[in-house]
Amino acid sequence: MLSKQEKQQIEAKVHHYPNKRALSLEALKIVQEHRGWVTDEGIADVAEALQLRPAELEGVATFYNMIFRKPVGKHVILLCDSVSCWIMGYERLREHLTTRLGVGLGETSVDQQFTLLPNVCLGACDHAPVMMIDNAHYQDLDAGKIDEILAMYRQQDIERADGNTTDQ
Amino acid sequence: METPLTNNISPGKEPADLRQYENAGGYAAVRKALRLAPAEVMAIVEESNLRGRGGAGFPTAKKWSFVPMGDDAPRPKYLICNADEMEPGTFKDRLLLEGDPHQLIEGMIISAYTVQADVAYIFLRWAYKLAAERLESALAEAYRQGYLGKNILGSEYSLELHLHVSAGRYICGEETALLNALEGKRANPRAKPPYPQVSGLWGKPTVVNSVETLCNVPHIVNRGAAWFKNLSRSADGGTKLYGVSGRVKKPGLWELPMGTPIREILEEHAGGMQGGYRFRGLLPGGASTNFVVADQLDVAMDFDSMQVAGSRLGTGAMIILDDKTCPVGMLLNLEHFFAQESCGWCTPCWSGLSWIEQILQGLEEGSGQSSDLERLQSHARLLGPGHTFCALAPGAAEPLQSGLKHFGDDFHRHIREKRCPWR
Numbered sequence: 101m102l103s104k105q106e107k108q109q110i111e112a113k114v115h116h117y118p119n120k121r122a123l124s125l126e127a128l129k130i131v132q133e134h135r136g137w138v139t140d141e142g143i144a145d146v147a148e149a150l151q152l153r154p155a156e157l158e159g160v161a162t163f164y165n166m167i168f169r170k171p172v173g174k175h176v177i178l179l180c181d182s183v184s185c186w187i188m189g190y191e192r193l194r195e196h197l198t199t200r201l202g203v204g205l206g207e208t209s210v211d212q213q214f215t216l217l218p219n220v221c222l223g224a225c226d227h228a229p230v231m232m233i234d235n236a237h238y239q240d241l242d243a244g245k246i247d248e249i250l251a252m253y254r255q256q257d258i259e260r261a262d263g264n265t266t267d268q
Numbered sequence: 269m270e271t272p273l274t275n276n277i278s279p280g281k282e283p284a285d286l287r288q289y290e291n292a293g294g295y296a297a298v299r300k301a302l303r304l305a306p307a308e309v310m311a312i313v314e315e316s317n318l319r320g321r322g323g324a325g326f327p328t329a330k331k332w333s334f335v336p337m338g339d340d341a342p343r344p345k346y347l348i349c350n351a352d353e354m355e356p357g358t359f360k361d362r363l364l365l366e367g368d369p370h371q372l373i374e375g376m377i378i379s380a381y382t383v384q385a386d387v388a389y390i391f392l393r394w395a396y397k398l399a400a401e402r403l404e405s406a407l408a409e410a411y412r413q414g415y416l417g418k419n420i421l422g423s424e425y426s427l428e429l430h431l432h433v434s435a436g437r438y439i440c441g442e443e444t445a446l447l448n449a450l451e452g453k454r455a456n457p458r459a460k461p462p463y464p465q466v467s468g469l470w471g472k473p474t475v476v477n478s479v480e481t482l483c484n485v486p487h488i489v490n491r492g493a494a495w496f497k498n499l500s501r502s503a504d505g506g507t508k509l510y511g512v513s514g515r516v517k518k519p520g521l522w523e524l525p526m527g528t529p530i531r532e533i534l535e536e537h538a539g540g541m542q543g544g545y546r547f548r549g550l551l552p553g554g555a556s557t558n559f560v561v562a563d564q565l566d567v568a569m570d571f572d573s574m575q576v577a578g579s580r581l582g583t584g585a586m587i588i589l590d591d592k593t594c595p596v597g598m599l600l601n602l603e604h605f606f607a608q609e610s611c612g613w614c615t616p617c618w619s620g621l622s623w624i625e626q627i628l629q630g631l632e633e634g635s636g637q638s639s640d641l642e643r644l645q646s647h648a649r650l651l652g653p654g655h656t657f658c659a660l661a662p663g664a665a666e667p668l669q670s671g672l673k674h675f676g677d678d679f680h681r682h683i684r685e686k687r688c689p690w691r
Contacts, residue, residue: 116430117452118470124452125435129394163454163611164435166394178395182356183555184513186601187593220438220605221356222395225513225585226520235397 102145106130110149120150124160128167137168165219172215173208175253178232182221188228189242194218196243200250213257214250270499271523272487273480273507277367283402286409289370295415297486301378302423306337309382313485315493317505322350322478323553323582325504325571328485334465335383335473344386346474348450349376349482351392351399352434352441355554356605358585360509360521361479365392365399368483369406373429375482377415378489380427383475388429391446394436403431438609442658443476445611456613457658480509502527502570508581510569512538514588515545527573531565533586545590549674553582555602556663558670559589579670594690595675596682599668600628606664617661620651624668631679634687641679645672 102110109130110123117123127150131142138161147154161167168176179197181190194205197216201209208215224230227239238249276284276292284292301309314329335345349372353361364372372390380388392400407429410416418426432450434440440449444458447469468474484506488496497505504526510533511521517539524533530552534540541547549559552569558579560567567577574581589598607621624647630636648669651661672679681689 116432122450122452125449126433129433129435160452160454164437166436181601182605183551183587183598183601184357187514187587187589187598219395220354220609221358223353223359223362223393225357225359225587226511228513228519232395237397 178219180222181218184225185229274523297489316488316496321480346469347380347385347388348476349390354438357587358583375485439611500526511585515542515590527568527570549589551587557582558666599671614657
């Protein structure tokens with residue numbers, strides 16, 4: 101079942117469209133935001149809410165690359181592999197990231213912290229090579245800068261985890 | 269030199285809020301347009317010779333003119349801003365979206381009024397998070413101030429404008445695929461005709477314009493067609509956002525007169541090649557344009573001149589190939605992109621592009637043969653215009669066929685040496 105919050109967020113967008121089907125992607129994104137990825141149950145929940153057949157919604161969900169139908173780590177790294185970034189050193193960065201994280205493209209690190217995905221042009225080609233982590237853009241990258249960024253995320257996660265323990 | 273599109277934009281700073289935008293002359297064009305009949309606004313835009321900045325260069329007023337008008341027209345009518353910028357090497361709409369969201373909203377209100385649209389959408393790519401935030405806040409301001417909603421500024425005209433954030437895939441930028449995406453379906457392109465102006469979103473009359481096109485509209489209405497034409501160095505009116513990426517000294521984005529020559533953009537604005545790198549060629553307007561080489565650099569970057577030179581203006585975002593980068597590897601990267609982003613709907617596209625990628629992979633790895641070059645050439649022909657539902661495959665064929673022509677020796681070296689000489 102959709103949570104109360106998921107339902108509210110989906111309903112807030114209803115007035116944008118003349119029918120429920122048009123809410124498919126918005127609803128899938130909302131469910132993904134709350135659950136980390138779109139499970140089979142997530143498909144069933146959204147299909148029911150929008151009065152669509154689950155198989156029909158599945159066909160939509162699997163078309164779009166930002167709807168995750170497999171589990172992802174806590175953070176999703178989107179490394180641009182389009183032409184400007186490729187010219188400016190994408191392959192070296194990919195090697196560096198796969199070594200640092202111990203994963204290939206499309207995989208999640210053992211500690212479940214990072215999923216590494218290749219992505220098409222992120223629209224910052226004058227600052228290539230670039231990547232996104234979750235909602236943030238990082239540009240003019242090199243190996244050193246990537247290490248700093250990964251360390252920053254790991255540090256933040258540790259601090260957040262510590263904070264949670266203290267709260268309890 | 270005037271730069272109307274970027275006048276209000278200071279990169280790295282917050283965009284103008286509604287008050288600041290109004291103080292800089294913003295929304296005056298909406299007031300002016302609402303006092304004119306839609307046909308009169310259309311006439312100004314037609315006279316300005318504004319051509320679509322999404323890449324195809326179709327005259328904007330002509331595109332609008334196919335929308336059914338009058339009391340008998342099917343309702344609601346729609347206007348959509350295509351802000352799904354994903355053409356490799358292109359980063360211009362992002363500046364306009366993040367830097368001056370009210371300029372786009374104002375352009376959309378006037379354009380929607382001209383075709384008498386009832387509802388408008390901004391179809392934004394998911395990766396542009398900052399743009400989404402800024403557009404949401406600008407839209408809220410515009411609604412509060414009465415520029416959007418019922419009876420805009422006390423006139424008879426009403427418009428609802430919504431932001432729709434997409435969920436990825438390059439094909440969504442194709443205008444009929446975009447319509448399916450917006451309807452919540454798989455983004456497969458639709459057959460044309462019928463054209464969207466007649467039967468578009470939910471089967472209703474729909475106009476799809478690009479961000480840069482729409483941003484030009486308020487300035488044309490404010491300052492007039494003659495002023496707009498004078499901004500340009502060629503027959504096409506206005507300025508153009510030109511970008512350069514690759515091994516140049518100062519990669520970047522500049523608003524310059526339409527028709528500025530390639531060499532001037534490369535040398536005066538992008539600072540020429542970086543030390544130790546030599547120029548070999550460039551894609552002038554994103555991934556789906558033909559290569560331009562050294563003896564073509566004096567061509568003016570406008571729609572007609574680029575076509576005469578055997579390429580296209582496209583998005584005006586140049587990608588530079590240098591001598592330390594393998595042209596075969598670059599083509600492999602480009603064709604991998606197109607093969608991956610094919611929506612899978614028509615066979616020549618999904619099958620042909622995968623073949624091309626596989627052949628290029630073989631060449632790059634040293635297992636290529638001379639017959640591969642003929643096969644690539646025949647694929648490039650088969651993917652040309654007229655064989656597929658949409659322009660994705662013909663776009664993929666452009667760098668391939670021109671790459672084979674200009675960098676033939678490099679292909680032969682891969683075959684002869686059984687390896688990539690750059691690795």
